[in-house]
Amino acid sequence: MNQATLSQYVAPPKLQLPAVQPSLRSKRLRLRPFDMSDSLVVQLLAGDKEVAYNTRLIPHPYPDGLAAVWISSLPTLYQESRGVSFAITLPAGDIIGSIGLSLFPVDNHAELGYWVGRPYWNQGFCTEAAAIVLRWGFEKLKLERVYAHYLARNPASGRVLTKLGMQQEGCLRSHRYKAGEYEDLIVCGVLRGEFGKK
Numbered sequence: 001m002n003q004a005t006l007s008q009y010v011a012p013p014k015l016q017l018p019a020v021q022p023s024l025r026s027k028r029l030r031l032r033p034f035d036m037s038d039s040l041v042v043q044l045l046a047g048d049k050e051v052a053y054n055t056r057l058i059p060h061p062y063p064d065g066l067a068a069v070w071i072s073s074l075p076t077l078y079q080e081s082r083g084v085s086f087a088i089t090l091p092a093g094d095i096i097g098s099i100g101l102s103l104f105p106v107d108n109h110a111e112l113g114y115w116v117g118r119p120y121w122n123q124g125f126c127t128e129a130a131a132i133v134l135r136w137g138f139e140k141l142k143l144e145r146v147y148a149h150y151l152a153r154n155p156a157s158g159r160v161l162t163k164l165g166m167q168q169e170g171c172l173r174s175h176r177y178k179a180g181e182y183e184d185l186i187v188c189g190v191l192r193g194e195f196g197k198k
Helices: 003-010 035-048 047-051 066-079 125-139 155-162
Strands: 030-032 083-089 095-106 109-116 143-150 167-178 179-190
Touching: 030 125, 035 047, 035 066, 035 083, 035 095, 066 083, 083 125, 109 125, 125 143, 125 155, 143 155, 143 167, 155 179
Parallel strands: 109 143
Antiparallel strands: 030 083, 083 095, 095 109, 143 179, 167 179
């Protein structure tokens, strides 16, 4: 069996991202690529103690310069088809949060991750932004599955995923070490054929 024949059994077709990361829109939001000029706002919003406490990876205190380092890494992740991150903005251009997909081309799936600044909580912005990204991932990238984790003590994030049609698939016990404690993570997922059916 030659290498070409073997490859068809190992991996699905290569994930094809647009050459230039697009901007996406909904009724109330615009999702666009991050720019280095966004770093101070990202640090301010993501550095809020409550935002950090309720997310899996954001540290608190949020170190000076970390937002710039993160933003500078995003173009490479996109070019290598490993991830895509969008700034969530209001029509006037104000950044309110971040949303993105960590891409796993070998299995043709992605992990959804997001956060929204505390002044913008409880207004449906996260659900609206996630719906745009999921639609883009399934329709344009032809992903088979998108999944997400949330901390078990943060049911608000779970409600966002339920509204998107994600099903709870399991619990990873003591899976994340956060603020001095081991945290359970709830895993949810949705398949391409399921999205938008409810």
